Amino acid sequence: MSSAKPILYSYYRSSCSWRVRTALALKGIDYEYRPVNLVKTEQYSEEFRQLNPCLQVPALVVDDNQVLVESMAIMEYLEDRYPNQGSRLLPEDPILRAQVRAVALTIVSGIQPLQNLGVMKKVDEICSENKDSANHGLAWSKYWIETKFKLLDKLLAQTTTSTSTSTATNGAKYCVGNQLTMADLCLVPQVNNARRFGVDVEKFPIISSINDYLLASVDAIKQSHPDRQPDCPSK
Numbered sequence: 585m586s587s588a589k590p591i592l593y594s595y596y597r598s599s600c601s602w603r604v605r606t607a608l609a610l611k612g613i614d615y616e617y618r619p620v621n622l623v624k625t626e627q628y629s630e631e632f633r634q635l636n637p638c639l640q641v642p643a644l645v646v647d648d649n650q651v652l653v654e655s656m657a658i659m660e661y662l663e664d665r666y667p668n669q670g671s672r673l674l675p676e677d678p679i680l681r682a683q684v685r686a687v688a689l690t691i692v693s694g695i696q697p698l699q700n701l702g703v704m705k706k707v708d709e710i711c712s713e714n715k716d717s718a719n720h721g722l723a724w725s726k727y728w729i730e731t732k733f734k735l736l737d738k739l740l741a742q743t744t745t746s747t748s749t750s751t752a753t754n755g756a757k758y759c760v761g762n763q764l765t766m767a768d769l770c771l772v773p774q775v776n777n778a779r780r781f782g783v784d785v786e787k788f789p790i791i792s793s794i795n796d797y798l799l800a801s802v803d804a805i806k807q808s809h810p811d812r813q814p815d816c817p818s819k
Contacts, residue, residue, distance in 0.1 A: 590615040591645040593635065595622045596813035599696055599773030600655040601642040605808035606769045607659045611670040615644075619815035622701055656692055659766045671804075673766040683743045683760045687767035690739060691774050695732040699725035699777060726781045733778065737788040744790060756793040757801075764802060772798050772805055 592608065592615050594601035608615055620626045620641050627639045636643040636653050644652045644661075652658050663673040674681050697703065704721030711720040744756040759767035775795040778785055785792050798805055810816055 591618055592616070593618050593620050593632070593641055593643040593645075594813070594815075595620050595641050596810045596816040598622065598641050599777050600640070600692075602773040602776075602808055602810060603655045603766070603769045604642045604644065604658050605813075606772075606802075606804050607662050607673060607766065609804035609807050610673065610764075610769075611662050611666045613662070613666070613670075617814055619813075621815065655770075656688060656766075659769065663766075671764060673769070675761060675763060675765060680761050684765040684767045687736075687739060687743060687759045688770045690732075690736055691767075691770040695729060695736070695774055696777070698728040698732075699781065722781060726783055729774075729778045729781060729783050730787075733783070733785075733788045733791060737790050740790040740794070744794065756790050757797045759794060764798075768794065768798055768802075769805075771795060776810070 590608075590613065592601075592604065594605065594617060596619070620632060622641070626632065627636075627641065632643075633639065635645075635651055638653055640653065642653070642655055642658060644658050646652060646661075646665075652661055659673055674684055704725055706721075707724045708719065708721040740756065740759060743760045744758060745762045758764060759771055771791065772795055775785055775791060785795065806812070
């Protein structure tokens with residue numbers, strides 16, 4: 585088995601990459617960071633095409649040059665490969681594990697794909713062909729995030745453990761139960777996207793409560809924040 589450090593192909597602002605960066609930090613895994621600038625379309629380079637035919641980040645190169653893609657699959661791999669190293673990403677209880685995956689997939693499959701860069705560009709392109717110059721990609725993304733956040737907030741009311749005796753909307757710390765899981769690793773980047781697109785996240789009290797707690801309390805999330813990545817432009 586190779587002892588070389590894993591290589592993470594990432595883009596600082598990619599929410600999918602942020603999930604994996606946090607998972608690696610929680611597991612205490614040192615890795616090499618290789619930036620792929622999505623705005624400059626570096627994901628379409630011949631080199632990256634050979635690495636990941638899906639043309640997306642993240643991609644994680646592990647033992648014997650095996651390439652893993654898709655953030656959920658990578659996080660599952662890290663949990664399976666390093667179950668007793670660092671923090672657990674999934675609970676032991678099978679019901680809680682299923683709830684974690686349900687929350688994570690609601691974000692990963694039901695929200696994020698509707699507002700990714702490729703979709704936004706295509707919406708703008710279609711509108712431009714129809715001689716409509718407004719920024720419809722941004723409006724599209726904001727609409728779907730707000731619509732899906734309403735549903736996600738209701739789902740979290742069923743899965744989170746609140747510190748409040750009156751309502752789950754106050755004092756919620758984690759998406760599922762009372763421990764950090766991969767569902768939380770999906771939530772924080774999505775909230776960051778929402779704010780970039782002008783969504784008033786405070787309208788969704790459980791989402792807002794969990795996000796605020798995680799950003800303030802979890803070092804791995806702070807460490808993997810887009811602003812702290814080597815390819816983040818200077819402000």
